[in-house]
Amino acid sequence: MAGRIDFYFLPLAPALSLVKEGQLVALAVSTDTRATALPDVPTTMELGLKDSAYLFWTGIFVPAKTPREIVDRIHAESVKAMHLPVVQERLAKVGSEPMPMSVDEFGKYFREDVLATAQLMQRVGVKPVE
Numbered sequence: 591m592a593g594r595i596d597f598y599f600l601p602l603a604p605a606l607s608l609v610k611e612g613q614l615v616a617l618a619v620s621t622d623t624r625a626t627a628l629p630d631v632p633t634t635m636e637l638g639l640k641d642s643a644y645l646f647w648t649g650i651f652v653p654a655k656t657p658r659e660i661v662d663r664i665h666a667e668s669v670k671a672m673h674l675p676v677v678q679e680r681l682a683k684v685g686s687e688p689m690p691m692s693v694d695e696f697g698k699y700f701r702e703d704v705l706a707t708a709q710l711m712q713r714v715g716v717k718p719v720e
Contacts, residue, residue, distance in 0.1 A: 601646035602627065602685035620644040627685035647689065647703075649696055665693050 599620070606627055608614040616631045622643045624633055634642040650668055652661060671677050672688050681688060691699060 603646075606685040620646075625685055626687060627682070645689075645703075648686075649700065661693055 597617075602619065602625055605614055605616070609616045609628065616628055618632055618634045618637055619625045619628060620634050620643060622633065622635070624631065624636075650664060652664065669690060672681075672690065678688075
């Protein structure tokens with residue numbers, strides 16, 4: 591927007607209002623399917639970038655030794671909140687699409703995502719900065 595960069599890859603939530611206001615042009619979304627908030631914007635895979643799906647996601651984390659009953663309660667209350675119309679409206683407004691999962695499914699998803707990202711970084715030669 592300031593004319594300093596030509597391309598930027600970011601989550602939909604902070605970009606959506608700028609796209610809708612015409613300040614940014616959405617070239618593609620990196621999800622498996624088109625974003626509900628931008629149905630005319632193709633996915634990176636539709637544009638020919640095989641295996642390019644990448645999800646920006648948000649989750650709720652607690653310390654590792656948190657008792658399971660507390661974890662389950664936080665999860666249950668979070669699920670309830672995501673079903674509230676006001677929450678659904680707010681998420682839709684910023685282009686965020688919920689991915690409800692059980693606690694164990696999210697743990698598996700997180701571990702697999704970290705591993706996939708680490709493998710990608712290794713494959714393209716990104717080195718840690720010390």
